[in-house]
Amino acid sequence: MRKLIYGMNLTLDGYIAAAGDDIGWSGPPSHELFQWWLDHERASGLSLYGRKLWEEMSSYWPTGDQQPDATPAEIEFARNWRDTPKVVFSSTIDKVDWNTRLVTGDAIAEITRLKAGDGGPMTIGGATLAGAAMRAGLIDEYVIATHPVLVGGGTPFFTALDGWVNLNLVETRTFPGGVVLTRYETRR
Numbered sequence: 003m004r005k006l007i008y009g010m011n012l013t014l015d016g017y018i019a020a021a022g023d024d025i026g027w028s029g030p031p032s033h034e035l036f037q038w039w040l041d042h043e044r045a046s047g048l049s050l051y052g053r054k055l056w057e058e059m060s061s062y063w064p065t066g067d068q069q070p071d072a073t074p075a076e077i078e079f080a081r082n083w084r085d086t087p088k089v090v091f092s093s094t095i096d097k098v099d100w101n102t103r104l105v106t107g108d109a110i111a112e113i114t115r116l117k118a119g120d121g122g123p124m125t126i127g128g129a130t131l132a133g134a135a136m137r138a139g140l141i142d143e144y145v146i147a148t149h150p151v152l153v154g155g156g157t158p159f160f161t162a163l164d165g166w167v168n169l170n171l172v173e174t175r176t177f178p179g180g181v182v183l184t185r186y187e188t189r190r
Contacts, residue, residue, distance in 0.1 A: 004116065005123040006050075008132045009042065009145025011181075012159045013152060018129055020153035023054070027151045032178040033075065035147065040079045042145065046086060047121040050113065052128025053092035056102075059083065064100050089116070091131050110138045133161030143187050144169065150180040 010018050011028050019025050031039070043049070051059065066072060066080035088102040091109040098104045105112050113135055116124060126132050126141070135141055146159065169186035176182050 003118060004047070004121055005142045006113070006117055006126055006135065006140050007042075007046070007123055007143040007145060008126050008135070008141045009143075009147070009185075010127060010159060011147045011149060013156075014148055014150055015152045015154065016158050016160060017153050017156040018159050020156040023157065024153075025058075027153055028149055029179075032181070033073070035177040035179075035181055035183070036073075036075050036079070038175070038177070038183065039147075040075050040082065043079065043086065043125070044082055046123055046125045048116065048124045049086050049088045050116075050124055050126040050131065051088060051090045052131035053090065053095060054130075055128035056088075056090045056092070056095075056098070060098075060100065109134055110140070113140055114138075129157045129159065129161070136161050136167070137163060139167075141167075141188060143172075143185060145183070145185050147177075147181055147183045 011031070012018050013027060020027055063080050063083040066083070067077040069076070072080070084100050086101065088100070089105055089112070090098050090102055091105050091112070093106050095104065109131060117140060126135055132141070168189040170189055171184065172187050173185040174182065
C-alpha cells in the first residue's frame with residue numbers, strides 16, 4: 003500500500019493562503035527550505051493536485067528551469083516536477099499537460115485505488131482535495147512548514163473533521179527566517 007503525504011507551507015495561524023488566495027506572505031523560501039521540499043518531491047512517486055494548486059504550479063514550473071535567475075535547486079525542481087507523474091482532480095478544467103492525468107469523477111475512490119497500488123509515496127496538495135482525503139482517513143503523513151506570520155483568515159491547511167486523528171511526531175527542523183518544519187505520521 004502506498005503512503006499518502008499532505009504537506010504545504012502555512013502561516014502560524016494555520017492558513018496556506020490569506021484572503022483572496024494571496025500566498026505572498028511566504029516570500030521566497032530559504033535555500034535550505036527549498037532544498038528540503040525538492041528532496042521531499044524527489045521521493046514522491048506520484049503527485050495529486052486540486053485545481054487551484056495545479057493552476058499555480060503549472061503556471062511556473064514547466065519552464066522554471068529556463069528562468070535567467072533560476073538556482074540549481076530550482077532547475078532540478080522544475081525538471082523533477084515535469085518528470086513526476088501527476089493526477090489533477092477537477093470538474094472545471096478539461097486539459098492537463100506535463101506527465102499529468104485528469105480525474106473528473108470521485109476523487110476519494112480514485113485516491114483509495116491509487117493508495118492500494120504499488121509504487122512510491124504519493125503527495126497530495128490543495129486544501130479542498132486534501133481536506134476530502136483527511137475526512138476519508140486517507141492521509142498517512144502531514145508535513146507542515148510553519149512560517150512566522152499571522153494573516154487572520156484565508157484557506158486553512160486543516161479541514162473540519164468528524165473525529166480526532168491521533169498523530170506521532172517524526173521530525174522537527176528549523177530553517178532560516180524562523181520557519182519550523184514538523185512531520186507527523188497518522189497513528190493507525
